[in-house]
Amino acid sequence: MAMQIEVNGKRCAVSYPPDTPLLYVLRDELGLTGTKYGCGEGQCGACTVLLAGAPRRSCQIPVSAAAAKPITTIEGLEKEGKLHPVQQAFLDAGAFQCAYCTSGMVMSSVVLLQTNANPKREEIVQFLQGNVCRCGTHPRIIEAVQHAAKMMQERAR
Amino acid sequence: MNTLRERLVAEPERFEFGAVPMHQFDLARREFFKILGAGIAVFAVAKDALAQETAPGSPSFHSEESPKEITSWLHIGEDGMVTGFTGKAEMGQNIRTSISQTLADELRVPFESVRLVMGDTALTPFDAGTFGSRTTPTMTPQFRRVAEAARNLLIGVAAKEWNVPPEGLVAADAKVTHPASKRSLTYAELARGKTLAQNLPAEDPITPATEWKIAGKPLPKVDGRAFVTGNHKYTSDIRLEGMLYGKVLRPPSFGATLVSYDDSAAKVMSGVTVVRDADFIGVAAPSAHEAHKALDAIRTQWKEVPQVSSKEIFSYLKKNAEPSSNERFRHQKGSLEEGLAAATHGLEVTYNVAYIAHSPLEPRAAVAQFADGQLTVWTGTQRPFANRDELASVFHMPESKVRVIVPDTGAAYGGKHTSDAALEAARLARAAGKPVKVVWTREEEFTWAYFRPAGVIEVKSGIASDGKLTAWEFHNYHSGMSAIETPYDVANQLTQYHQVPLVLRSGSYRGLAATANHFARETHMDALAHAAKMDPLEFRLKNLSNARIRAVLEAATRSFGWPRKKTQDGQGFGLACGTEKGSCVAACAEVAVDLASGGVRVVRVVEAFECGAIVNPDGLRNQVVGAIIQGLGGALFEAVEFENGRITNPHFATYRVPRFRDVPEIEAVLLDRKDLPSAGAGETPIMAIAPAVGNALFDATGIRLNDLPLVPSGLGKG
Ligand code: FES
Ligand code: FES
Numbered sequence A: 001m002a003m004q005i006e007v008n009g010k011r012c013a014v015s016y017p018p019d020t021p022l023l024y025v026l027r028d029e030l031g032l033t034g035t036k037y038g039c040g041e042g043q044c045g046a047c048t049v050l051l052a053g054a055p056r057r058s059c060q061i062p063v064s065a066a067a068a069k070p071i072t073t074i075e076g077l078e079k080e081g082k083l084h085p086v087q088q089a090f091l092d093a094g095a096f097q098c099a100y101c102t103s104g105m106v107m108s109s110v111v112l113l114q115t116n117a118n119p120k121r122e123e124i125v126q127f128l129q130g131n132v133c134r135c136g137t138h139p140r141i142i143e144a145v146q147h148a149a150k151m152m153q154e155r156a157r
Numbered sequence B: 001m002n003t004l005r006e007r008l009v010a011e012p013e014r015f016e017f018g019a020v021p022m023h024q025f026d027l028a029r030r031e032f033f034k035i036l037g038a039g040i041a042v043f044a045v046a047k048d049a050l051a052q053e054t055a056p057g058s059p060s061f062h063s064e065e066s067p068k069e070i071t072s073w074l075h076i077g078e079d080g081m082v083t084g085f086t087g088k089a090e091m092g093q094n095i096r097t098s099i100s101q102t103l104a105d106e107l108r109v110p111f112e113s114v115r116l117v118m119g120d121t122a123l124t125p126f127d128a129g130t131f132g133s134r135t136t137p138t139m140t141p142q143f144r145r146v147a148e149a150a151r152n153l154l155i156g157v158a159a160k161e162w163n164v165p166p167e168g169l170v171a172a173d174a175k176v177t178h179p180a181s182k183r184s185l186t187y188a189e190l191a192r193g194k195t196l197a198q199n200l201p202a203e204d205p206i207t208p209a210t211e212w213k214i215a216g217k218p219l220p221k222v223d224g225r226a227f228v229t230g231n232h233k234y235t236s237d238i239r240l241e242g243m244l245y246g247k248v249l250r251p252p253s254f255g256a257t258l259v260s261y262d263d264s265a266a267k268v269m270s271g272v273t274v275v276r277d278a279d280f281i282g283v284a285a286p287s288a289h290e291a292h293k294a295l296d297a298i299r300t301q302w303k304e305v306p307q308v309s310s311k312e313i314f315s316y317l318k319k320n321a322e323p324s325s326n327e328r329f330r331h332q333k334g335s336l337e338e339g340l341a342a343a344t345h346g347l348e349v350t351y352n353v354a355y356i357a358h359s360p361l362e363p364r365a366a367v368a369q370f371a372d373g374q375l376t377v378w379t380g381t382q383r384p385f386a387n388r389d390e391l392a393s394v395f396h397m398p399e400s401k402v403r404v405i406v407p408d409t410g411a412a413y414g415g416k417h418t419s420d421a422a423l424e425a426a427r428l429a430r431a432a433g434k435p436v437k438v439v440w441t442r443e444e445e446f447t448w449a450y451f452r453p454a455g456v457i458e459v460k461s462g463i464a465s466d467g468k469l470t471a472w473e474f475h476n477y478h479s480g481m482s483a484i485e486t487p488y489d490v491a492n493q494l495t496q497y498h499q500v501p502l503v504l505r506s507g508s509y510r511g512l513a514a515t516a517n518h519f520a521r522e523t524h525m526d527a528l529a530h531a532a533k534m535d536p537l538e539f540r541l542k543n544l545s546n547a548r549i550r551a552v553l554e555a556a557t558r559s560f561g562w563p564r565k566k567t568q569d570g571q572g573f574g575l576a577c578g579t580e581k582g583s584c585v586a587a588c589a590e591v592a593v594d595l596a597s598g599g600v601r602v603v604r605v606v607e608a609f610e611c612g613a614i615v616n617p618d619g620l621r622n623q624v625v626g627a628i629i630q631g632l633g634g635a636l637f638e639a640v641e642f643e644n645g646r647i648t649n650p651h652f653a654t655y656r657v658p659r660f661r662d663v664p665e666i667e668a669v670l671l672d673r674k675d676l677p678s679a680g681a682g683e684t685p686i687m688a689i690a691p692a693v694g695n696a697l698f699d700a701t702g703i704r705l706n707d708l709p710l711v712p713s714g715l716g717k718g
Helices: A022-029 A085-093 A102-115 A121-128 A138-156 B004-008 B029-037 B095-107 B135-162 B187-191 B224-228 B288-297 B310-319 B336-341 B384-394 B420-432 B442-448 B514-531 B536-542 B547-560 B617-636 B689-701
Strands: A003-007 A010-014 A048-051 A054-057 A070-072 B072-076 B082-086 B114-118 B170-172 B175-178 B183-186 B244-248 B257-262 B273-277 B280-285 B299-303 B330-333 B345-353 B365-371 B374-379 B402-405 B436-439 B455-463 B469-477 B492-498 B571-580 B583-593 B600-610 B665-671
Touching (some): A003 A022, A085 B224, A102 B224, B095 B135, B135 B183, B175 B187, B280 B288, B547 B600, B571 B689, B600 B689, B617 B665
Parallel strands (some): B082 B114
Antiparallel strands (some): A003 A010, B175 B183, B455 B469
16 A cells, blocks of 8 residues: 655655655655755755654655654645744745745744744754755844744734 | 947856856757747737837847847736736845836836736846846836836827826826816726837936835835745746656766766666766656666766866966956056055955855756747746757757746856756756756755856055055956956056966856955955054045945944944954945954854944945845855855865755854945935845955954955864
8 A cells, every 4th residue: 555644634645665755755746845955965954844743854754754743844834824923924024035945944933933932042043053044034034933933922812 | 328238248257158058969950850840939929018118120029139128028907917027037136026116116006016027038028137236227227117108108098088188197006197177097997908019218207216105115025925835836846747857967077078878777767768968968757766766777987087176276276377468357557666666565465265156045957848849948047048048059949939937046146047957957858758857956056056266366555654555456366357446546556357267167156256356355455454553444434535435334334333342352343345236335243253262253244235226125135134144154164175076065064054153143234325226236245244254353363364265164273
């Protein structure tokens, strides 16, 4: 029987070999191209997805290792036409130039805010250190994460 | 205004413009006759455009030969939607937004009713490319003229309709109004059922920046939502029906030639197409992993040639300079001898600048499809028309049957001028008879793209006892001519650019050689200020009458709080300034050096930038801050290392790019000069960073660093 993975709440059959990096299955086989290839070497974070809620470099994970766990990609954040607060915050802060790093930045930030509702600047820097933005949008990305934290706290109230 | 031809004379360091395509194929003659015979060329031309720009006497839309540069036109639809067409490409510099603002502003329509078709050779007018900070200075006035003409045309239509003289009519809020009779018609109503065209007026009836309503505002990026949701389709995201994945077999080193070749194992793999054409070897397969496997199965042997390595590059460049008598490369004024004789203090220093890589996060990519005798290629390039022409020539097809489309791209920084990925995808698609996508790996990107060229710069100068420059001699070997001339007042000077044959594949990089030349000049000026025992700011102002540079220098130093008092060991402050491409920049930097470990941190940067009238302050700020951060990479640690034709650090793990921890506190001070035409802003903000940081490191440690990168591995212990 074909392997199955669960992406954004949907079961998907996978025909690619089990050692294929999850990134290629998502992008090429399932058409979820919001997750980006930036290096294929675990060095840039453009391919970040959530695997059972934890941030993972999908270019470094064989799809077989992802089979038992729910996967969330950038496409899975929007709920009923409403952006996730982190997406909204990136939009509000204009935290992108070419925006190729944005998916990875957003996914990483989502996890950060799940574990740390009110991160300090230093903590954001530390957490996003593995994500490359070649356009140099870092200050706005930090701003966006802080803005998202505020929005999420207000929502929780 | 310059003629088109003058404008197209590229800086000599745009080496990639003159380079032959990366691949030359031996396509059989029979093949291209087949292509030529099939199908008919159809250009999608906005025939029913109500207002359509055509130059007098030039009916062709692709008017490369036109005496007048046409690079934009627009269309107003029956639904009132306004579509602007430009051959420029969006790569993160936010011109899709700023041009839309300009169009909306001049046409007097809401920003939301404007959309732009960009970088599509079938739909947009010819454009030489998106480079050299040319988009804003050329597109802004052009779209304003086009929009103005459209507005007049709409007024004319309404006047005819109401049988009143056009003089009394007003175009505003997407409608034409006749205040006397209180009648009005929307643009949509006026456009209905019409096919009217209009030539450009001879004059420039441009709305002055002081009266802009939509331009000049910090509007958010067009389609921003598509980017935060991952919905935007970059080239590398495109998937076509039946599309294959392509991979190219790269030689083990630059210049290696193929000695033996065996593809028998790869050829028999199911669904795999193998192409060997001249020196090109590539495969296409139904999936990326199958393509990998096929590529691995090809056996090759290569003959390699010994080559220069990064360790000896600077002496090599100096030794191999071509004797040049080209006046274009030389600028002379007064007498250097007299100037040096009049000096009380002289200084002679050599500066070296390493190769660096653009490494945009989206690597080079292309999707190619042959269908009905037509080749369509989606690719993230800064020069769609040049790509089209190269594809047409390589595949022996008429240009009319080749279409290049540029989806908004994952950045370029001057690095995506060539058509490498486009040619590769098209060659494979041709052989496979199916669409093929090629996406370069990060390693390919670091190895087979082109680099910002290395350079050696020699400066010899003299100052009088009052701190006035008396002599200035400046030689740049290889890196380029951009901003090579000093903006300071020196009566006696000689500036020369010396060409050197390429060592690594080299070409344009954000700001070109302006960064190298500013690094050398501004580091040298700093050293002279110290020799004169003057404050670096005071010393510069004493030798500078350029009012625009003085203004940014004063703005930056004011915000920075120059001169600053040191409050701790290892602290240092530096500044630098300059001008290029119609804009001016000044940067102040604060650094902190850990005197025990030699670790270096840039703590704070204040940069003032002025590029005439600002079209979108929000987008501009993004560009300026981005340039500062990108500039820090080349200033501090970025360098391409190579040995014997191999890049030895072709990964993010070994080629260090700026990351969050490297980013200082940044303040961008934008000077809005509504009285000056808008200049481009993608490049100049990068130039002053390296010298400002280097000068701050000197201030902190007393160590003068004359090479870029400044501190690839810190300052060292002690
Ligand atoms: S693509 Fe996975 S970390 Fe860069
Ligand atoms: S916005 Fe271009 S890489 Fe981050």
